[in-house]
Amino acid sequence: xxxxxxxxxxxxxxxxxxxxxxxxxxxxxxxxxxxxxxxxxxxxxxxxxxxxxxxxxxxxxxxxxxxxxxxxxxxxxxxxxxxxxxxxxxxxxxxxxxxxxxxxxxxxxxxxxxxxxxxxxxxxxxxxxxxxxxxxxxxxxxxxxxxxxxxxxxxxxxxxxxxxxxxxxxxxxxxxxxxxxxxxxx
Amino acid sequence: xxxxxxxxxxxxxxxxxxxxxxxxxxxxxxxxxxxxxxxxxxxxxxxxxxxxxxxxxxxxxxxxxxxxxxxxxxxxxxxxxxxxxxxxxxxxxxxxxxxxxxxxxxxxxxxxxxxxxxxxxxxxxxxxxxxxxxxxxxxxxxxxxx
Numbered sequence: 601x602x603x604x605x606x607x608x609x610x611x612x613x614x615x616x617x618x619x620x621x622x623x624x625x626x627x628x629x630x631x632x633x634x635x636x637x638x639x640x641x642x643x644x645x646x647x648x649x650x651x652x653x654x655x656x657x658x659x660x661x662x663x664x665x666x667x668x669x670x671x672x673x674x675x676x677x678x679x680x681x682x683x684x685x686x687x688x689x690x691x692x693x694x695x696x697x698x699x700x701x702x703x704x705x706x707x708x709x710x711x712x713x714x715x716x717x718x719x720x721x722x723x724x725x726x727x728x729x730x731x732x733x734x735x736x737x738x739x740x741x742x743x744x745x746x747x748x749x750x751x752x753x754x755x756x757x758x759x760x761x762x763x764x765x766x767x768x769x770x771x772x773x774x775x776x777x778x779x780x781x782x783x784x785x786x
Numbered sequence: 787x788x789x790x791x792x793x794x795x796x797x798x799x800x801x802x803x804x805x806x807x808x809x810x811x812x813x814x815x816x817x818x819x820x821x822x823x824x825x826x827x828x829x830x831x832x833x834x835x836x837x838x839x840x841x842x843x844x845x846x847x848x849x850x851x852x853x854x855x856x857x858x859x860x861x862x863x864x865x866x867x868x869x870x871x872x873x874x875x876x877x878x879x880x881x882x883x884x885x886x887x888x889x890x891x892x893x894x895x896x897x898x899x900x901x902x903x904x905x906x907x908x909x910x911x912x913x914x915x916x917x918x919x920x921x922x923x924x925x926x927x928x929x930x931x932x
Contacts, residue, residue: 626920628883629863629870648868648885649910649925653917662917668910669885669927675814689849692911780865784919 622783623657625744630779632665638768643677645670652779654744659703661718661746663777664695685759691726698731706737706744713738718748724757735777745780818887819906819930822852830857830873830882837912837924838880848909854932855882856904862897869894871905871929879921884929893931904932 630650636643647670654661667688672678682688698720700706706714719732735748754761754771761769826848828836833855837844857873860881864870869891872881876899884905886894897903907926915922 624919628872628920628923629865629868629885631865648865649870649883649913649927651913651920651923653919664913666911666913666925669925671816671927673815674812675816676811678816692845693913 624653624655624784625781626653626784627651627779627781630663630746630777630781632663632775632777634670634773634775636770636773638770640768643672643769645672645678645681647671650777650779652746652781653784654746654781656703656706656708656744659700659706660698661700661720662695662697663779664693666693668692684762685754686725691724694722694724696720696722696731700735700737701732706739708739708744709742711739711741722752724752725759727757729756743781743783746777747779748777750775750777816928818889819852819908819928820890822906824854824906825851827854828856830855831875831878833882833924834874834878834880834922838922841912841914844912851909852906853909853926854904854906855884855926857882857902859897859899859901859903861899862894864894867891871897871903872923873903873905876900879915881921881923882926883923884926886929886931890930897931905929906932 628651629648630652632647632650634645647665649669650663650665652661652663667686668682670678670681672681698718701717701719703716706716714737716735716737717732718735720730721728722731731750733748733750735746738745738747751772751774754769754773761771833853836847855873858876860872860874860876862869862871868888869886871884871886871894873884874881884907905926907929910925910927913923913925
């Protein structure tokens with residue numbers, strides 16, 4: 601009898617582990633790009649190593665990036681970005697930790713495009729702020745693809761633009777997130 | 787030639803030199819690493835261990851450096867013609883993750899899991915895993931396969 605109980609317990613534990621592993625999705629190759637439209641020129645940068653983890657059961661979602669990984673077309677822009685604006689040495693990582701508020705609206709087992717609302721804490725340049733934003737979860741073949749566009753103010757994150765560059769760099773930056781995810785196998 | 791003319795000529799020359807320098811700096815693009823000499827050559831497992839043992843010291847050592855990493859390919863991921871290659875121990879979740887230079891992706895075509903290769907790249911930092919699910923990564927970008 602005792603042996604039977606043990607076997608049942610082991611099967612139950614393994615089943616729970618298996619189910620919870622299927623609930624989680626991730627990528628380490630997500631994309632983030634940003635655009636700042638200044639008076640003189642438009643500044644754009646891309647990041648191709650965004651880590652994103654999504655728990656489809658709870659709707660908890662997390663993104664993180666190393667700031668030095670943003671690639672610019674012009675070398676000087678990249679240097680100014682890292683050294684003068686976001687101070688990548690001091691604040692090497694930016695992240696978002698939050699939740700899909702209407703997670704129950706997403707059927708992770710059914711292909712489709714689901715409009716979602718995400719709420720959580722965005723940390724850039726060592727400053728953490730509560731944000732709420734719209735996004736999209738696209739399910740295809742059992743895999744979610746998270747996408748969103750958000751607009752932030754550099755001043756909200758204490759990113760100062762020196763007077764000489766003020767005409768060229770807009771205080772408002774548009775950030776686009778694009779993360780196709782895979783099931784997390786544990 | 788009068789002294790006044792010499793001074794005006796010298797000032798004009800300085801203005802031209804400064805303008806040329808400023809323009810070349812303004813338009814300077816990020817150069818490919820193909821012909822850049824690396825600052826360090828190391829092994830993927832050793833590099834991960836170095837960051838895991840003391841992130842602050844490793845950050846200081848590899849800050850803004852170009853590095854050649856030798857290691858076993860754990861995975862090759864392709865997304866919209868961007869290739870990301872993970873190097874390291876296949877029994878360990880942590881990796882050295884290398885995003886290939888977007889102009890040199892053809893080199894990734896024959897790369898397979900289990901192959902031992904050398905990749906040169908610009909180190910962008912260490913992403914410590916705080917979820918306990920994914921493993922930590924040393925990240926490199928602008929990578930070229932040696």
